[in-house]
Amino acid sequence: MTRRWILFLPLGLIVVLAALFSYALLSGVDPSEMPSALEGEEMPAFQLSTVQDSLDFKTVEDLKGQPFLLNIWATWCPSCKWEHPYLNSLSQEGVRIIGVNYKDERDLAQAWLRDYANPYELDLYDPNGDLGFELGVTGAPETFFIDSQGVIQYRYQGPIDSALWQDELKAVYENLD
C-alpha cells in the first residue's frame, strides 16, 4: 500500500506535541512571565512632579541624553526595600538611575529616601500610577533599561541583586547607547 504512511500521521502528531510539552515542562518556562509590550518603543510622554517638590514638573525630555535605568518602587513594596541597598551601590558605581515612586504617598517616599539613602538622579512622583500604566507596569519593583534616545530596550520585573546584575543585567546596561 502506497499510502500506508498516512496511518502514522496521528502518532507523528502526538510525538510532536509530547516534545513541545516536555520542552515547556523541563526548560522551566514560567507561564506567569509576561512579555513587555514596550520593549523597542519610545518611553511614553509624561508630566510628573518630583518626590521632593510638588511644583517641580518633569517630562520625558529631562531624562534623555544618557542611558539610564528607570526603577519603579514604592514604600508599600517589601521587595523594593530589599533591592534598595543594591541600587545604592549601583548608583555609587556610576549607573544612572531614575526613580518612579509608584502609587505611594509623598511624605512616606521622602522619609524612605532620607532613611535609606537616595540612589536616584531624579525622583518622579506617580501617585495614581499613570506613568506606570503607560509603561505596562503590573507591580513593583520593575526596572526599565532605556537608551539615550529614550527608547526602552529591556524590562525586568522583580528585585535586582548583585548576582543577577553581574550575570545578566550589567551586559544589557552596557549595551545601551
Added chain:
Amino acid sequence: MKTSISPSLIFVTLLLLGLAATAMAEREQRYFDNDSLRDRYEQLIWELRCPKCQNQNIAGSNAPIASDMREKTYELLHQGYSDEQIINYMIDRYSEFVTYKPRVTAGTVWLWLIPGLGLLIGAVAVFMLARRSGQQGAEPISDAERQRLTELLEKDRDAS
C-alpha cells in the same frame, strides 16, 4: 383581603440578596451614561485578562492592576473609544497577554486553521480507508459455491 407572605419566602429572598451582595462586594460602584455603555463595560472586563494573575479576567480579580484596568476601561468608554480601540490600548501597554480573544496575526492565525486542517486531514484519511476496503470487498461467488449454498439452505428447510 389580607395577603400573607410565608416566612420561607422571606428567608429565600434574604438569602438571595445576601448572595448578590457577596458577588458584588469586590467591585467598584460605577455610574454609566447609558445601558449600552454598561453592557460594553461588562463585556470588556470579561474579555481582558489580568496581567498579574494566572487565568483570571479583570472582572474577577482583586489585584490592584486589575482595578486600574477596570478604571481605565471605564474612562476610555466614556471618552468615546470603540471596544477594539480599548483592547488595542491595553495591548499596546500590556502586550497580547491581556486579551482572551487573540488578534488574528501571522502567528495566531493557526489557532483557527489547525482545527479545520485536522478535520480535513481526518476526513481525507477516513475517505481513503473506506474506499480501499470497498475495493478489497469479497469476490463474487462461483457457480459451484452457489450450488452448495442452495443445497445447504434446502437441507435446513427440510430439517425444520
